[in-house]
C-alpha cells in the first residue's frame with residue numbers, strides 16, 4: 001500500500017484538511033509512512049483517516065510513532081473515575097461503567113468547553129503539537145468537529161494588525177474558557193494547577209516556516225493590556241479566524257480518525273443530544289517547547 005493524501009475540498013480548500021488512504025493504522029508504520037504523515041500534516045494541518053478499526057493500544061502505537069505524547073492532565077476526572085490511562089484523553093460523555101453522564105454532571109459541564117474554539121493544551125506551559133481523535137461510537141446526528149485554518153487566517157490579516165500583534169503574549173487558562181460558559185466551580189487545587197500560562201499570539205511553524213494566529217478560548221488576557229480591551233480584541237480576532245472560508249467541518253463516521261496540528265488550527269465540537277452515546281478517544285503529541293520559543 002502506498003499512502004495518498006488528497007484535499008478534502010480541492011476547489012475551495014486545497015491546502016487544508018487532507019483525506020488519507022492507503023494506510024492501515026492497526027499495523028506499525030514504516031519510516032516512509034511516518035514521513036508521509038508528517039509531510040501531510042505540514043501541508044494540510046488536518047488529516048482524515050477513514051475506516052480505521054483501531055483499539056486504544058493500536059492508537060497509542062500509531063501516535064507514539066509520530067513523537068512523544070503528553071499526559072491527559074487537562075481534565076477534571078478523579079483518577080479512580082477514569083475510563084482509560086493518562087496517555088489517552090477521554091472525549092466521551094460516559095462514566096467508567098460506560099453509562100451516559102447525567103446532564104448536570106460536573107465532568108460533562110466541564111467538557112462542554114470543547115464546544116468553544118480552542119487549540120489543545122494551550123493552557124499548559126508546553127502545549128500540544130498533534131491531536132489524534134478516534135471515533136468509536138457516534139450519535140445519530142450532531143457532534144461534528146470543526147477546524148479553522150489559523151495560517152490562512154493570519155495571512156488574511158491587514159498589515160497594520162500583523163505589525164501590532166507580532167510580539168503579543170496572551171495568558172491562557174482553563175479557568176478563562178470555562179468562565180465564558182459560566183462554569184466556575186473550581187477547587188483551590190484546580191485553580192493552582194490551571195494558573196494562566198504565557199503563549200505567543202503569532203508563532204512560526206518550525207518546518208514550514210509559516211506564521212499562524214495562536215488563539216483559543218483559553219486566552220483571557222494580553223500582557224500589558226487592560227482585560228476588557230484584551231478580551232474584546234481576542235474575540236474580534238477569533239471571529240475573523242473562524243469565518244466559513246477558513247473552516248472545515250468534519251461529519252464523523254464510526255472509526256474515523258482525525259489528526260490536527262494544534263500549532264496551526266483551532267477546533268470545536270458541535271452540540272449533540274446529551275442522552276446519546278458519543279465515545280471518542282484522543283491521544284496528543286507534546287510540542288516539547290513553549291510557543292514562546294517559536295517566535296515569528
Ligand code: OGA
Nearest residue numbers: 091114144145268269282
Ligand atoms: C478534542 C476536542 C472535539 C470534539 O478532542 O480535543 O476538542 O468534537 N474534541 O469532540
Ligand code: MN
Nearest residue numbers: 114118119120
Ligand atoms: Mn480539543
